[in-house]
Amino acid sequence: MIRRFGVRRLGASRFSMALLAGLLMASFVCMTASAENLQQVMKRRGLTQKDILAAAKTYTPSGGRDEFIAFASGGQSGHIIVYGIPSMRILKYVGVFTPEPWQGYGFEDESKAVLDQGRINGKDMNWGDVHHPALSETNGDYDGQFLFVNDKANPRIAVIDLEDFETKQIVVNPVFQNMHGGAFVDSNTNYIIHAAQLPAPVAGEYKPLELFNEEYRGGVTYWKFDREKGRIDPSRSFSIILPPYSQDLSDFGKGPSDGYSFTNSFCSERYVGGIELGRPPFEAGCSAKDTDYLHVINWRKAAKVAAGRKAIKVNGHTVIPMKVAIDEGLVVLIPEPKSPHGVDVSPDGKYMVISGKLDSHTYVYSWDKIKKAIDTKDWAEKDPYGFPILDMNKVLHAQVALGLGPLHSQFDSVDGVVYTSLYVDSMVARWNYRTGKLLDRLPIHYNIGHLMTMHGDTVKPRGKYLVALNKLAIDRFNPVGPLHPQNHQLIDIGDKNKMTLLYDMPLPLGEPHYTVAIEAKLLKPRIRYKSGTNTRTGERSPYKTRAGEERIVRKGKKVEVFGTLIRSHITPEIIEVEEGDDVTIHLTNLERAEDQTHGFTISKYGVNGSWEPGKTASVSFKADEPGVFPYYCTEFCSALHLEMEGYLLVKPKGYKAKVGKLMPKDQYTKADYEKQIKTNMETQAVIDDVVGFIMSQNYKDFPEVVALVQDATDQLAKIDEVKKRAEEEAAKGNYHSATLWAGQWWQYQVKAADIGLRAKTYLEQHGSKTVKAAKK
Numbered sequence: 001m002i003r004r005f006g007v008r009r010l011g012a013s014r015f016s017m018a019l020l021a022g023l024l025m026a027s028f029v030c031m032t033a034s035a036e037n038l039q040q041v042m043k044r045r046g047l048t049q050k051d052i053l054a055a056a057k058t059y060t061p062s063g064g065r066d067e068f069i070a071f072a073s074g075g076q077s078g079h080i081i082v083y084g085i086p087s088m089r090i091l092k093y094v095g096v097f098t099p100e101p102w103q104g105y106g107f108e109d110e111s112k113a114v115l116d117q118g119r120i121n122g123k124d125m126n127w128g129d130v131h132h133p134a135l136s137e138t139n140g141d142y143d144g145q146f147l148f149v150n151d152k153a154n155p156r157i158a159v160i161d162l163e164d165f166e167t168k169q170i171v172v173n174p175v176f177q178n179m180h181g182g183a184f185v186d187s188n189t190n191y192i193i194h195a196a197q198l199p200a201p202v203a204g205e206y207k208p209l210e211l212f213n214e215e216y217r218g219g220v221t222y223w224k225f226d227r228e229k230g231r232i233d234p235s236r237s238f239s240i241i242l243p244p245y246s247q248d249l250s251d252f253g254k255g256p257s258d259g260y261s262f263t264n265s266f267c268s269e270r271y272v273g274g275i276e277l278g279r280p281p282f283e284a285g286c287s288a289k290d291t292d293y294l295h296v297i298n299w300r301k302a303a304k305v306a307a308g309r310k311a312i313k314v315n316g317h318t319v320i321p322m323k324v325a326i327d328e329g330l331v332v333l334i335p336e337p338k339s340p341h342g343v344d345v346s347p348d349g350k351y352m353v354i355s356g357k358l359d360s361h362t363y364v365y366s367w368d369k370i371k372k373a374i375d376t377k378d379w380a381e382k383d384p385y386g387f388p389i390l391d392m393n394k395v396l397h398a399q400v401a402l403g404l405g406p407l408h409s410q411f412d413s414v415d416g417v418v419y420t421s422l423y424v425d426s427m428v429a430r431w432n433y434r435t436g437k438l439l440d441r442l443p444i445h446y447n448i449g450h451l452m453t454m455h456g457d458t459v460k461p462r463g464k465y466l467v468a469l470n471k472l473a474i475d476r477f478n479p480v481g482p483l484h485p486q487n488h489q490l491i492d493i494g495d496k497n498k499m500t501l502l503y504d505m506p507l508p509l510g511e512p513h514y515t516v517a518i519e520a521k522l523l524k525p526r527i528r529y530k531s532g533t534n535t536r537t538g539e540r541s542p543y544k545t546r547a548g549e550e551r552i553v554r555k556g557k558k559v560e561v562f563g564t565l566i567r568s569h570i571t572p573e574i575i576e577v578e579e580g581d582d583v584t585i586h587l588t589n590l591e592r593a594e595d596q597t598h599g600f601t602i603s604k605y606g607v608n609g610s611w612e613p614g615k616t617a618s619v620s621f622k623a624d625e626p627g628v629f630p631y632y633c634t635e636f637c638s639a640l641h642l643e644m645e646g647y648l649l650v651k652p653k654g655y656k657a658k659v660g661k662l663m664p665k666d667q668y669t670k671a672d673y674e675k676q677i678k679t680n681m682e683t684q685a686v687i688d689d690v691v692g693f694i695m696s697q698n699y700k701d702f703p704e705v706v707a708l709v710q711d712a713t714d715q716l717a718k719i720d721e722v723k724k725r726a727e728e729e730a731a732k733g734n735y736h737s738a739t740l741w742a743g744q745w746w747q748y749q750v751k752a753a754d755i756g757l758r759a760k761t762y763l764e765q766h767g768s769k770t771v772k773a774a775k776k
Ligand code: CUK
Pocket: 131, 132, 180, 249, 341, 407, 408, 449, 450, 512, 513, 514
């Protein structure tokens, strides 16, 4: 039918007949290919019914959104990895402890200032061993406002504001040398906990290993979070000094156990290895005993003690010495399974689930029993430092054999149901911590570390999905050399009888440890900044520059450029300095439209940055190399992106300028000018059309469109001036210049039209007035 219609209609020469036949053949093949049905695809790709069902549970069509957003630690990369669940599509890498060039993080002065907060002993620590992200909580559930994450290697905590997914603050621990057990927050994000791991003399002092028992110490830091400011307040933070037991993972209590925190430990043997000195190694000595110590800490009382006179200052930081902690009854110890790796408090706050890597049992402790023992001072014994130890059997609720190498646990939306990772067995165990019954086990690939369920460490787990965060991928993906990606496996936990593996996602950016996932609807990230914002402080930048206020200011050897970025030019376009000048370029992105980011780089000067709509940031450098250095925008921001360029001229010392002609002044004629004016008139007609459409709609109901209209209006407002100049030059018979000014007039029109068309498309797609009416 189609074939006959086409041939009859087009007829014509042999040549075109041949061409047409070719085209029709091609379309015929296409039609066959596109008609391949599900069974055929399954056969071709070797997929089973089960695969198709799994695909249907994760596949997210173009434009579709995810139900949950996950924040994975980026391991050695020092970043945070953001991805969607169930699609497992990676959305962003957030630079935290490490520079991230795309976001300009660690390149602009403003973000350098954040990274600089993380300097230690005068050294840049441009990497981090990122382990545990924690989402801020209100009443025990995620509120979508902040993300905290720790660096284990260089003991630091970072604050990321989820308003824009940018790192805002890094704090360095002033008393401990290495910290693992954080970040975890209490039910209302008063404090962020961070526990020291490998014991060391306090405040980085030197002490010989022979004094390990007397001088080496562990401890826990409680960083005070100031909600109003969205920053950690070091002046109201404190640490408790603890025996050298290698304090490890921690968790805060909830509900009845709110006010307490729980910190594991390993190597409570206080063993010091030294295989080369003839001593048995750390791993032997650190796992000799059958149990280690769970530290139960009354942090609410500790905060009061920290504010009182018994606390001391070490490196300007508030510290509660061990003796004070013992006298005030802030800490009790409970024996826990050997070499534990996770302590997880149940959603109701009544149970603590702890697995020992070297004990095939997972232990469930009862908060009621612990509290009773604490209240009645029912100590079994004291440790060598004087901390009370409870009788494990009096506070245990259950011991459950789940499999080999149990590590971490997360909770389900179904009451009592918990999931535990089995590192050695490479499995996820589903079980009930109330009854102690094992419900199901699912093999994963391979060697799982943490696991994560949706809101799984809050008072209100959402169930649905579990992600196994596996340490080894081995054969799961196409090989990419000896260093393999990590493997995050998505598991369906919606079926109450059986867990089902849905999807493997390679994570190629360091070894992620923990991950947290929040309902996407709880996140409300902004799409633009208020014009002139220093995004790292959230305040208005003193360097904010408006259109028309661009300028270059010289004070002695210091040159400051106040510039702007907007499709498709950088103002100023030429920057002239002298060799040896200290140059700072402050740039403001004037755009309001969504996703209109500009980049800025100066070739061979190592200058780079990213400017999202409304952002002001600065780049500084010494102009120590004379020459001509092009600069340009690094984001493909518009049709004239390549023309978004300029020159930095660094004049050699003592250079005397010779006067010359910049460009020919008679290239364009009257005919060129008239041709350009005609084009401008035609373009204006298109713009009028688009504007007419937008104005006829309820566009003010769509903030995205309002922003676009503002941007377009800005562009159009610039036309008056260049139009006037074009006309003046033409009146004087300077057609060369007149043509160029008329050309610039057209540039503004094109940009306005481009923005206008985006607004029009948006209104059409999002159902504005007439579109809705048409649908009825
Ligand atoms: S850790 Cu890496 S698997 Cu730092 Cu929480 Cu357990």
